[in-house]
Amino acid sequence: MGPPERPISTWVGGEAQLTLVCDGVRCMGRRDFTDATAEAVEKLGLSFRLALMELDVAVREPVQPHTYYRALEGRVRGPLLVFTTRLLVSEWAITRPWGLAQPQIGAAVVDVGALSREAGLRGVLGRQAPLDRLRQRLAKVVAHELGHLVGLTHCRKAECCMALASSLQNLDRRGLSPCRECTGRIRAYARTCP
Numbered sequence: 001m002g003p004p005e006r007p008i009s010t011w012v013g014g015e016a017q018l019t020l021v022c023d024g025v026r027c028m029g030r031r032d033f034t035d036a037t038a039e040a041v042e043k044l045g046l047s048f049r050l051a052l053m054e055l056d057v058a059v060r061e062p063v064q065p066h067t068y069y070r071a072l073e074g075r076v077r078g079p080l081l082v083f084t085t086r087l088l089v090s091e092w093a094i095t096r097p098w099g100l101a102q103p104q105i106g107a108a109v110v111d112v113g114a115l116s117r118e119a120g121l122r123g124v125l126g127r128q129a130p131l132d133r134l135r136q137r138l139a140k141v142v143a144h145e146l147g148h149l150v151g152l153t154h155c156r157k158a159e160c161c162m163a164l165a166s167s168l169q170n171l172d173r174r175g176l177s178p179c180r181e182c183t184g185r186i187r188a189y190a191r192t193c194p
C-alpha cells in the first residue's frame with residue numbers, strides 16, 4: 001500500500017471555525033489538524049477518505065461520535081473524524097479519554113482540549129503544552145481512533161499506536177505506528193474493502 005491518495009477530502013465547517021483557541025491563545029490552525037491527520041493515516045498505511053470537523057458549534061448535546069454523525073447526516077460519506085475541545089465524558093470519570101470511536105457508524109471524536117495541556121499533579125491537567133507536542137499527540141490519538149474505526153482493539157505492546165494510554169505521559173511514550181500484528185489486521189481490513 002502506498003501513501004494515501006486523498007487522505008482528507010472534506011473539511012466540514014467554515015474557515016472561521018478552523019482555528020482552535022486554547023486558553024485564549026490561538027494555538028492551532030487548520031494546517032496542524034490536517035498535517036496530524038495525514039501523518040496518522042500514512043502511518044496506518046490506509047487510503048482513507050475522511051471528513052474532518054472541528055468544534056461543536058452545531059451540536060450542543062453530550063459529545064459522542066454518533067451526535068456529530070447525526071448532525072451531519074447526508075453530508076458525510078465515509079469515516080468522520082471530529083476534533084473538539086469539549087469533555088467526551090463526565091468530569092467525574094476517573095480517566096479522561098483522548099478520543100472515542102464508534103466503528104459501527106464510522107465516526108470518532110478527538111478531544112484536543114485535553115491533549116493541549118501538560119500533565120499536572122495527580123492527573124490534573126496543567127499548563128499549556130508546546131505546539132509541537134500537541135501536534136504529535138494529536139497524530140497519535142488520530143491513528144489510534146482510526147485504528148478502532150477499521151476494527152482494531154487495544155494492543156498490549158506499549159509502543160504500538162493501539163496501546164491504551166491512561167495518562168499524558170503514557171501517550172507521549174506511545175508510538176505513532178501500529179505494531180506488526182496490528183499492521184497485519186489493518187491489511188486484512190483493507191483487503192475486505194472494495
Ligand SMILES: [Zn+2]
Nearest residue numbers: 144148154164
Ligand atoms: Zn482505544
Ligand SMILES: [Zn+2]
Nearest residue numbers: 155160179182
Ligand atoms: Zn499493536
